[in-house]
Amino acid sequence: MLKFTDDHEWLEIDGDIATVGITAHATEQLGDLVFVELPEAGAVFAQGDVAATLESVKAASDVYAPLAGEIIKSNDDIVNDPSIVNSDPTGTGWFFKMKLLDPAEADDLMDEDAYNEMVA
Amino acid sequence: MTDPTPDTEVLKTPLHALHLELGARMTPFAGYDMPLQYAPGILKEHLHTRARAGLFDVSHMGQVILRPKSGTLADAAMALERLVPVDVLGLPVGRQRYALFTDEAGGILDDLMITNRGDHLFLVVNAACKDADEAHMRAHLSDVCEIERLDGRALVALQGPQAGAVLASLAPESAAMRFMDVRNLTLAGADCIVSRSGYSGEDGFEISVPNDQAEKLARALIAHETVEPIGLGARDSLRLEAGLCLYGNDLDTTTTPVEASLTWAIQKTRRTSGARAGGFPGAKRILGELINGASRYRVGLRPDGRAPIRGGTELFAGEGDTDPIGVVTSGAFGPSLDAPMAMGYVPSAQAATGTRLFAEVRGRRLPLRVADMPFVKPNYKRA
Numbered sequence: 001m002l003k004f005t006d007d008h009e010w011l012e013i014d015g016d017i018a019t020v021g022i023t024a025h026a027t028e029q030l031g032d033l034v035f036v037e038l039p040e041a042g043a044v045f046a047q048g049d050v051a052a053t054l055e056s057v058k059a060a061s062d063v064y065a066p067l068a069g070e071i072i073k074s075n076d077d078i079v080n081d082p083s084i085v086n087s088d089p090t091g092t093g094w095f096f097k098m099k100l101l102d103p104a105e106a107d108d109l110m111d112e113d114a115y116n117e118m119v120a
Numbered sequence: 121m122t123d124p125t126p127d128t129e130v131l132k133t134p135l136h137a138l139h140l141e142l143g144a145r146m147t148p149f150a151g152y153d154m155p156l157q158y159a160p161g162i163l164k165e166h167l168h169t170r171a172r173a174g175l176f177d178v179s180h181m182g183q184v185i186l187r188p189k190s191g192t193l194a195d196a197a198m199a200l201e202r203l204v205p206v207d208v209l210g211l212p213v214g215r216q217r218y219a220l221f222t223d224e225a226g227g228i229l230d231d232l233m234i235t236n237r238g239d240h241l242f243l244v245v246n247a248a249c250k251d252a253d254e255a256h257m258r259a260h261l262s263d264v265c266e267i268e269r270l271d272g273r274a275l276v277a278l279q280g281p282q283a284g285a286v287l288a289s290l291a292p293e294s295a296a297m298r299f300m301d302v303r304n305l306t307l308a309g310a311d312c313i314v315s316r317s318g319y320s321g322e323d324g325f326e327i328s329v330p331n332d333q334a335e336k337l338a339r340a341l342i343a344h345e346t347v348e349p350i351g352l353g354a355r356d357s358l359r360l361e362a363g364l365c366l367y368g369n370d371l372d373t374t375t376t377p378v379e380a381s382l383t384w385a386i387q388k389t390r391r392t393s394g395a396r397a398g399g400f401p402g403a404k405r406i407l408g409e410l411i412n413g414a415s416r417y418r419v420g421l422r423p424d425g426r427a428p429i430r431g432g433t434e435l436f437a438g439e440g441d442t443d444p445i446g447v448v449t450s451g452a453f454g455p456s457l458d459a460p461m462a463m464g465y466v467p468s469a470q471a472a473t474g475t476r477l478f479a480e481v482r483g484r485r486l487p488l489r490v491a492d493m494p495f496v497k498p499n500y501k502r503a
Contacts, residue, residue: 031353032163034453035426035460053482055428057162057453058353 003106004115005066010090016103020066021094022054022085025119031056033082038074038096045069045098047105052095054085067105069098133179134274134334142342142349150247152180155351162353166455169320169358170496173280174350175341182250183270183328186241186261196241199264200234203256205377205400207387211236216300216315218385220377221256226402226409227373228380229256231365235302235315242302242313244275244326246367273313274334279324279358281499282346287314287325290340294325299500308340309333319355321362321498360461361454363420363493369431370418370449370463376402378409379465381418386410417471420493421448421462421479423486428453428460429479436478437470439485445470448479454495461495462488 001013008026011018027033035055045051045065052063052074074096078084085093100106110118130153139146144155155177157165168174188196197208206219213236221229230249235242245253250269257267278287287294291305297316305314310333318324329337341347356366365371371380388394392407400406423429430451434444451462470477473492478485 031157032161034163034455035428037427055453057166057357057455060428060430 001106002112003066003109004112005064005109006118007064007066008119009063009066011066011106011109013100013103013106016100017072017097018067018069018100018106019094019097020051022063022089023115023119024089027086027089027093030054030061031058033085036078036082036085036095038076038079039071041071041073043071045071054082063095065098066109067098068101070101072097072099131180133177134331135177135179135276135338138335138338139177139349144349144351147352149352150180152247154180155349157351157353158349160348162351162357163455165348165350165354166357168348169280169350169354170322170456171280172346172348173278173282173286173324173344174320174354175338175347176277176279176350176355177274177338178277178326179274179334180247181275182243182245182247182253183273183275184243184245184250184254184257185266185268185270186243186257187239187266187268189264189266191239193236193239193241196265197236199261200241201390201396201399202260203400204234205386205390205403205406206234207389207396208234208241209396210387210389213238214302216302216317220371220382220385221253222377222400222402222406223373224401225373226376226405228367228371228375228377229253229373231367231371233315233317235313237302237313248368270328272331273328274331275326275328276334276338276341277318277320277324277326278341278347279318279320279322279350280346281323282344283322283324284501286341286344286347289344297325297501299323299502308337310337312337316501319362319364320358321364321494321496322358323499323501357452357455360450360452360463361456361494361496362498363463363495365418365463366450375418375465376406376409376414378406378414379416379418383410413468416446416465416467418449418463418465419471420491420495421451421464421477421488422491422495423460423462423479423488425486426460427481427486429462429481429486429488431462433462433464433479433481435464435466436480436485439478439487441478444480446477456496461491463493466490
């Protein structure tokens with residue numbers, strides 16, 4: 001199940017595990033990324049907590065936990081090469097996987113059509 | 121992240137329509153709607169400029185002429201020396217020099233370029249300061265000088281290792297120009313004032329062109345395969361890699377030229393024991409610091425890690441210290457350096473190259489070191 005947030009994050013949800021990243025719209029706004037800081041495995045976040053930080057050439061941006069949960073794994077590839085996020089934001093540019101506290105909360109998030117309408 | 125929407129009061133340069141046609145993402149800067157970047161993005165535009173050639177619209181900057189009422193240029197030069205700690209009288213015809221407007225406290229009002237054009241002086245000043253600079257000059261120089269703002273002229277910068285070849289294809293005589301030479305050249309049919317200088321650390325030219333010929337010239341330059349339009353985003357990362365100051369960030373009325381590590385711009389003639397020592401605002405403080413040193417200095421900074429450290433970040437001597445000892449005034453990621461870089465002010469005791477410092481970023485103390493500038497080796501056409 002694919003869901004989206006107001007802050008331009010996408011979640012690919014499989015049971016109670018969500019893979020989280022940022023959308024192509026977000027990467028276009030941010031420009032070239034030069035630095036990514038990701039959470040450690042085991043970190044616990046409430047919905048809306050700052051979970052990751054991005055730096056483009058000119059400015060910093062926060063990425064928020066889209067739902068409450070615990071980080072299982074972060075994507076080291078994008079730490080080593082932030083440009084992957086720009087070139088493939090919805091595939092190899094994923095940020096982290098988290099175990100959702102309450103998968104049902106995902107129902108309140110936008111689906112792809114609603115997100116596309118929001119950014120149109 | 122939202123892009124600010126320009127309102128009807130934001131000013132436009134003569135190249136505004138061209139920027140939009142080229143797909144620029146615009147941003148307000150000093151009251152003008154300017155290109156921040158084009159389709160390639162800041163990183164690619166920066167690297168392109170260092171590899172080949174980039175064209176920048178800097179028409180928002182101020183161009184001013186000082187003409188001596190007496191008809192003798194030396195009178196205008198001597199008058200301008202009332203306002204800058206620089207040897208203007210000794211500047212040869214067809215040459216340009218970096219200068220600073222200082223205030224009574226020894227702080228800096230603006231940084232600028234001064235050119236000797238034979239029968240007048242030609243000044244280029246920062247966009248954000250141009251109204252204040254004009255008023256400052258009128259208040260102090262009107263007895264000796266006619267002061268004219270050249271609002272009918274645009275300004276573009278062509279920078280990069282291919283800039284020389286590109287300009288020579290439009291005006292072969294430009295090939296003879298050396299760094300800081302200034303000449304009249306006809307480019308794409310327009311009467312231009314051209315200096316071999318810039319703000320990128322690369323060889324290049326700054327070209328003053330009449331407003332109604334600016335777009336034609338810009339198109340003629342971009343038509344060259346090696347030339348790409350470049351936005352203000354890359355302009356900032358280029359100048360920071362080159363160790364060049366941005367007025368308002370690295371220089372302001374609280375920084376003296378000595379603190380700002382710009383003593384090279386103050387020629388011996390204007391220093392104590394020089395033929396025309398002092399005689400500019402703040403001379404007592406500045407000449408004192410030239411002899412005794414300043415209490416703090418602008419230095420280059422290199423973070424140990426990959427995280428950029430931005431302007432406004434506080435600096436600490438020890439990782440656990442409570443009180444900051446300095447501040448970062450400009451910071452970004454350097455695309456050619458492939459690392460973050462910054463400049464800031466630290467006490468003289470911490471200003472030596474290699475000094476270990478800490479920056480507070482997102483609640484953590486990140487290690488960095490004082491580093492020499494420029495961060496990337498310049499390629500000025502000196503000889």
